[in-house]
Amino acid sequence: MAYLYLFVAIITEIVGSSMLKMSEGFSKLLPSIGAIIGYSISFYLLSLTLKELPIGMTYAIWAGLGTALTAIIGILFWKEGFSLQTVVGIVAIILGVTVLNMPKWT
Structure with missing residues (x-):
């Protein structure tokens, strides 16, 4: 169940970030x-996830995938810049999350 909470926490964080962009500095009521709401749900579900999963791994997945997916949404929906630097950054985030979730190298 913890991974389901984490997945929904990531999705609601992405929705919250998109709404934040649409709010134009909290000047538009509904997107604000x-x-x-998006961030509140995300943090609540993240707290439920932390009851079962380690904080380091959980936060790495939540923040890393949230950042990578938000960047992709920015490119696709907000027509934000796309470059080799963007691709390298997103790949680095995904690799970082992967390495943090690998078994210990002892």
Whole structure:
């Protein structure tokens, strides 16, 4: 169940970030409310995830995948810049999350 909570926490964080972009500095009411609700749900589900999974691994997955997917959404929906640097950054995030979740190298 913890991984389901984590997956939904990532999705709601991405929704919250998109709403934050749409709120234009909290100057638009509905997207501002959407951002607050998205982040609130995300943090609540993240707290439930932490009851079962280690904080380091959980936060790495939540923050890493949230950042990578938000960057991809920015490219696809907000027409934000796309370059080799963007690709390298997203790949580095995914590799970092993967390495943090590998068994210990002892």
